[in-house]
Amino acid sequence: MAMDYFWKHGYENSSLDDVLKAMGISKGSFYHVFGSKEELFSKCLQLYRKKQIDYLQSLKEKIGAKETMLRLVEMTIEELKTTGRLTGCLLMNSGKECYGRYEDLSKQIREEYLTMQRFFVDALQEDIDKGVLKTSLSAHELSTRFMNTLNGLVLSVQAGATDDMVESIVKQLKEMIA
Amino acid sequence: MAMDYFWKHGYENSSLDDVLKAMGISKGSFYHVFGSKEELFSKCLQLYRKKQIDYLQSLKEKIGAKETMLRLVEMTIEELKTTGRLTGCLLMNSGKECYGRYEDLSKQIREEYLTMQRFFVDALQEDIDKGVLKTSLSAHELSTRFMNTLNGLVLSVQAGATDDMVESIVKQLKEMIA
DNA sequence: ATATTTTTGTACCAATTAGTTTAAAAATAA
DNA sequence: TTATTTTTAAACTAATTGGTACAAAAATAT
Numbered sequence: 350m351a352m353d354y355f356w357k358h359g360y361e362n363s364s365l366d367d368v369l370k371a372m373g374i375s376k377g378s379f380y381h382v383f384g385s386k387e388e389l390f391s392k393c394l395q396l397y398r399k400k401q402i403d404y405l406q407s408l409k410e411k412i413g414a415k416e417t418m419l420r421l422v423e424m425t426i427e428e429l430k431t432t433g434r435l436t437g438c439l440l441m442n443s444g445k446e447c448y449g450r451y452e453d454l455s456k457q458i459r460e461e462y463l464t465m466q467r468f469f470v471d472a473l474q475e476d477i478d479k480g481v482l483k484t485s486l487s488a489h490e491l492s493t494r495f496m497n498t499l500n501g502l503v504l505s506v507q508a509g510a511t512d513d514m515v516e517s518i519v520k521q522l523k524e525m526i527a
Numbered sequence: 528m529a530m531d532y533f534w535k536h537g538y539e540n541s542s543l544d545d546v547l548k549a550m551g552i553s554k555g556s557f558y559h560v561f562g563s564k565e566e567l568f569s570k571c572l573q574l575y576r577k578k579q580i581d582y583l584q585s586l587k588e589k590i591g592a593k594e595t596m597l598r599l600v601e602m603t604i605e606e607l608k609t610t611g612r613l614t615g616c617l618l619m620n621s622g623k624e625c626y627g628r629y630e631d632l633s634k635q636i637r638e639e640y641l642t643m644q645r646f647f648v649d650a651l652q653e654d655i656d657k658g659v660l661k662t663s664l665s666a667h668e669l670s671t672r673f674m675n676t677l678n679g680l681v682l683s684v685q686a687g688a689t690d691d692m693v694e695s696i697v698k699q700l701k702e703m704i705a
Numbered sequence: 706a707t708a709t710t711t712t713t714g715t716a717c718c719a720a721t722t723a724g725t726t727t728a729a730a731a732a733t734a735a
Numbered sequence: 736t737t738a739t740t741t742t743t744a745a746a747c748t749a750a751t752t753g754g755t756a757c758a759a760a761a762a763t764a765t
Binding site for chain 4: 706707708709710711712713714715716717718719720721722723724725726727728729730731732733734735
């Protein structure tokens with residue numbers, strides 16, 4: 350799948366030939382459907398956001414927003430423990446990679462990113478209204494800070510953060526949403 | 528200067544020819560001194576960390592650790608206001624770019640990054656001992672969380688965070704160190 | 706079965722890349 | 736001045752890139 354390949358390797362580090370291998374189609378039929386590598390990547394960004402929100406939505410309906418956020422943290426430390434690495438969010442990764450270099454993609458990433466932000470805000474607001482989640486912050490602020498910290502964790506790990514640094518950030522994330 | 532060029536454009540997105548133009552030397556004399564583009568970049572990473580710590584050290588001696596951290600935040604929002612963009616820390620940027628692709632560079636980035644982390648921990652500990660900085664966290668935890676949040680801010684902005692999202696994260700940073 | 710549409714594989718193209726070679730030019734030393 | 740070293744500019748290599756062209760093959764429809 351193209352999306353997964355881009356997710357793992359990034360946009361520029363994915364040669365079109367390799368992506369096509371991952372898709373299982375030939376160059377000819379690719380250019381019959383898509384106009385360029387960039388257009389394909391754009392579709393992958395959109396798909397990623399959709400799938401991500403669909404998954405989070407179903408999880409939220411089952412266990413609530415607060416537990417969904419905590420699950421995001423658990424999945425992150427699980428990935429780190431089992432694989433020894435963190436891939437991070439495709440939107441954040443691509444945001445950095447495209448920043449100041451691919452205007453159209455950057456614009457789209459912003460849209461997808463803010464769409465996800467809106468989902469988190471709405472979800473958290475539900476739990477606040479229900480009284481499940483107690484916080485001195487607004488849902489907007491809480492969502493912003495939580496995701497910023499979680500995405501920062503990926504960056505920190507990729508730069509070489511030690512286990513106790515990771516532990517401290519995870520603790521912070523859990524405190525934020527406790 | 529090579530370091531500044533790499534800082535602005537990243538490692539792979541800096542063609543050697545462009546870097547040499549920024550250095551003002553020819554290809555011939557470059558390969559007389561350096562063995563490869565990667566070796567030059569490695570030297571730039573080291574130089575960046577040194578300069579950064581030198582600057583922070585002198586600032587800390589003048590205004591203390593706590594105010595130095597706050598200054599980092601102010602400089603970030605100043606860059607965002609005046610240029611409309613954030614370049615971020617070279618080590619964090621390179622950490623992400625080299626992660627899982629350039630083992631030697633990744634290892635080095637980790638060393639430089641942890642060296643900076645040690646500086647922040649020691650500096651914050653001084654202010655905690657002096658009673659200037661009150662916190663329920665250890666210096667290590669505070670440094671980790673503060674830098675994670677600040678580096679996360681860069682990532683968030685590059686992905687397209689809105690002004691009020693930035694504002695909320697900045698507020699969080701100030702609260703952490705208040 | 707025959708006609709039509711898709712898909713494939715292969716050979717290309719033009720641009721870019723890091724790195725090498727070399728002879729001329731410029732700076733430095735004697 | 737003369738000899739030596741350093742630096743430059745330009746041509747070059749070999750590999751990779753996104754994208755195109757096209758004829759053969761495969762799938763689909765009538």
